[in-house]
Amino acid sequence: MKNIKLIIVAAVFFLISAACWLTPDKEFSQSERRPLAQKPEINIQNLLSGQLESDAEKYTADQFPLREQLRSLKALTEYGLFMKKDNNDIYIQDSHAAKILYxxxxxxxxxxxxxxxEIYESFIQDTDSAGNGRIFVSVIPDKGYYLAEEKGCPHIDYDKLFAQVIEEMDYARYIDLTGTLEADSYYRTDLHWRQEKILPAAEALGRAMGLELAGLDDLRQITATDSFAGVYKGQSGLPLKAEPLIYLTDDMIEGCKTFNYETNQEGKVYDLEKLSGRDPYDVFVSGASALITIENPEAAKKTDRELIIFRDSFGSSLAPLLLSDYAKITLVDLRYIKPSYLNQFIDFEGQDILFIYGTTLLNDSYTIKR
Amino acid sequence: MIFSSIPFLYYFLPAVILLYFIVPKKMANSVLLLASLFFYGYGEPKMLPVMIMTIIAAWSLGLAIPKHKNCFYLSAAICLGLLVWFKGGFAGNALPAGISFYTFQILSYTIDLRREHIKPQKSLRDFAMYVSLFPQLIAGPIVVYSTVEDSLDPLKRKTTAEDLYEGSCRFVFGLAKKVLLANNLGQFVSIFQNTAADDRSVVFYWAYALAFSMQIYFDFSGYSDMAIGLGRIFGFSFPENFNYPFISKSITEFWRRWHMTLGGWFREYVYIPLGGNRVSRGRWIFNIFVVWALTGLWHGVQWTFLTWGLYFGILLMAEKLWLGRLLDKLPTWAQHLYTVILVVFSMVLFNADTIGDAAACIGAMLGLAGLGTGTGIPFAGALGSYYIKSFGTLFVVSIVASTPICRKLSQFKYANELKPVLVIVLLLLVTAYLVDGSYNPFLYFRF
Structure with missing residues (x-):
């Protein structure tokens, strides 16, 4: 009997070990939206510096067979057995997965x-943008603004953050979006907001910026995919239900042309090829990129007004909703381009300027290039 | 390399086990020695020469000790010199992992040679294997040479199927203690430490102190379980290191149940040679203080550790002189409470960077934070409440697991049949946590 038990335990142990040796390596984790660690380089320098040990740790964990299922097992153990309120800082409230921001x-x-x-002082201060008071700033609250209190979990002092932004950016007009959003304005499995749910936010921006936003209510809803699994699904490891990803469009938006300065490629506002890529949310203006322009020939017939949006990934789904009032919108993501390079690509000459960032990025802003 | 890591668990360990049982018996020690050197060199490549040189010096001087007793002093001076050099910070931040453990093992060998309790080990390979044996190299238990002397001969060492099975089970139980309990409790400790002082409360401080006390217990005793289990797989019988210390009714009892091999080592090689308690009262008090100062300093040459050791020295002495009699008159629950509270305070000191930090933390636990300045902390707060609730079940599981209840459960009718199932489930859970988790070295690696 003892021998049988030994054989069973040993068989499981050696089977897992064999699977580790034999499972082919993968490059990317779709659920976590990140590249997986690859085989570490074995050399004396790496060994002596301790780099080899830490790289091997990451590599073997990232390439472990049935990794996704094991991560789910861990998440379910945390929630089910240990009854933790969050796993990897992600909690569930009202069917939403949200991340603790604290x-x-x-x-x-x-x-x-x-x-x-610095951008304001270097490029904008002496232009008509400043002279005409056409500089705006807004902060997009993360989901936790609507969910954390109810869950009883820690969260940042949002009012303090908003007040700090207003005080430190006194050259810009602050636009409050908190009243235009709610928890359901965001994907249940992702950190981003849903384009079809942010019309009130777009209208609030439009009102403050003096835009007409003609046709906003008539946009068509197109379901790009029914199986969008957001980044929180991957990070939490929980088997959360996928959800639809919808975009809003009309003939004007369809007629717009984008140009991505990173890839030197023209494209459309909605890049449907991205649906099968690493992050389906990149369907909105091809996702995060240093510099993208959207030219709107339809609006250009009536106006030469332009808008520059300094933004994070939330701005990708917002920009199309503001297009009706602009001949051109330039999207700048400062995580991928240094501010000092901006005037090589943009002529700052009186465009409307909108700084719009999520609380998550502002509270951990060191990815923004200086 | 650490036990609770995928490279060790699923790459190194199976390879070593297979190799160990495939090669001819007489080569078994060579396999274990090479594996141990790889194990140590992989994680501490720069410190591997320090260990190898210490081994060679202790072995060669050990051969000479029976004829030239003075070689003992040279050997001890080399071992203790290196220990003080590294632990005292004379080498900057460099600290060879497990140096306190392997140095004490070598010292036990050297002292016992001088006492003529043992004969010198003639094989450098076998001696090096004894010192560097990877199951207990990094964090004990401290295995005195005389207890494994016979097992060092590969032809005398045997592993039965029962050893393999029970050793594997013990290893997995230890692994589960470390990964499922200690690491999780460590998460709570980190959350507390990263919390702004304004957001802390009296209750949060207590929860932190309890969490850290349990973390260090499961971390260290988990490691000991793994070491004992692995030892058994390779045919060694290592001594127990923990015996449910949190059920103790006095500090004296606590130290009979906590890090037993360290206490045993100091008793055998310091306390008794100093005269133990068969001396005048003044000398006995001196002996106690020497032993406990050294016990504290063994963990690191820092004021916090020295104070920690002396704190226990004072408590043990008080219990022997008068407090013990008083304790005996108290109800059992009060004896437990007394022990747990004093142990928890000691762990706060153990984990503090300075004595001032420890005093501030204990002061906050007693509601004395900001006393006189009007900047006190609340009894309870939202942040602490959230995390205490979130980790509540883990606390309950940890408290239960730190008592002999689990051992009693193993005596139930179908416990033996269910044991392999439990082992496999725990192994899978541990693997799931390792796959999802970050790097979590053992706390006792720094000693």
Missing amino acids: PYSEKSVSNATSIFG
Whole structure:
């Protein structure tokens, strides 16, 4: 009997070990939206510095057979057995997966606003944008703004963050979006907002910026996919239900042309090829990229007004909703381009300027290039 | 390399086990030695020469000790010199992992040679294997040479099917203690440490202190379980290191149940040679203080560790002189409470960077934070409540697991039949946590 038990335990152990050796490596984790660690380079320098050990740890964990299922097992154990309120900082409230945003980092917010301030002083201060008061700033609250209190979990002091942005960016008009959104304005499995649910936010921006936003209510809803699994599904490891990803369009938006300065490629506002890519949310203006312009020939017939949006990934789904009032919108993602390079690509000559960032990025802003 | 890592668990360990049982018996020690050197060199490549040189010096001087007793002093000076050099920070931040453990093992060998309790080990390979044996190299238990002397001969060492099975089970139980309990409790400790002082409360401080006390217990005893289990797989019988210390009714009892091999080592090689308690009261008090100061300093040459050791020295002495009699008159629950509270305070000190930090933390636990300045902390707060609720079940599981209830459960009728199922489930859960988790070295690696 003892021998049988030994054989069973040993068989499981050696089977898992064999699977580790034999399972082919993968390059990317779709659910977590990140590249997986690859085989570490074995050399004396790496060994002596301890790099080899930590790289091997990451590599073997990332390439473990049935990794996704094991991560789900861990998440279910955390929630089910240990009854934890969150796993990897992700909690579930009202069927939404949301990430704990805590503690508040005043320093990080200052880091972001000081970069914006430098951009303002270098390129915008002496233009008509400043002269005509056409500089705006807005902060997109993360889901936690609507869910954390109810869950009883820690969260940053949002009012303090908003007040800090207003104070440190006194050259811009602040536009409050908190009243235009709710938890359901966001994907249940992802951090981003849903384009079809942010019309009130777009209208609030439009009102403050003096835009007409003609045709906003008549946009067609197109379901790009029914099986969108957001980044929180991957990070939490929970078997959350996939959801539809919808975009809004009309003939004007369909007629717009984009140009991506990183890839030097023209494209459309909605890049449907991205649906099968690493992050389906990239369907909106091809996702995160240093510099993208959207030219709107239809609007150009009536106006030469332009808009520059300094943004994070939330801006991708917002920009199409503001297109009706602009001949051209330029999207700048400062995580991928240094501010000092901006005037090589953009003539700052009186465009409307909108700084719009999510609280998550502002509270950890060190990915923004200085 | 650490036990609770995928490279060890699913790459290194199966390869070593297979190799160990495939090669002819007389080569078994060579396999274990090479595996141990790889194990150590992989994680501590720069410190591998330090260990190898220490081994060679201790072995060659050990051969000479029976004829030239003075070689003992040279050997001890080399071992202790290196220990003080590294632990005292004379080499900067460099600290060879497990140096306190392997140095004490070598010292036990050297001292016992001088006492003529043992004969010198003639084989450098076998001696090196004894010192560097990977199952207990990094964090004990401290295995005194005389207890494994016979097992060092590969032809005398045997592993039965029962050893393999029970050793594997013990290893997995230890692994589960470390990964499922200690690492999770460590998460709570980190959350507390990363929380702004304004957001802390008295209750949160207590929860932190309890969580850390349990973390270090499961971390260290989990490692000991793994070491004992692995030892058994390879035919060694390592001594127990923990015996449910949190059920103790006094500090004296606590130290009979906590890190037993360290306590045993100091008793055998320091306390008794100093005269133990068969001396005048003054000398006995001196002996106690020497032993406990050294016990503290063994963990690191820092004021916090020295104070920690002396704290226990004072408590043990008080219990022997008068407190013990008083404790005996108290109800059992009060004896447990007394022990747990004093142990928890000691762990706060153990984990603090400075004595001032420890005093501030204990002060906050007693509601004395900001006393006189009007900047006190609340009894309870939203943040602490959230995390205490979130980790509540883990706390309950940990408290239950730190008592002999699990051992009693193993005596139920179908417990033996269910044991392999439990082992496999725990192995899968541990693997799931390792796959999803980050790097979590053992706390006792720094000693």
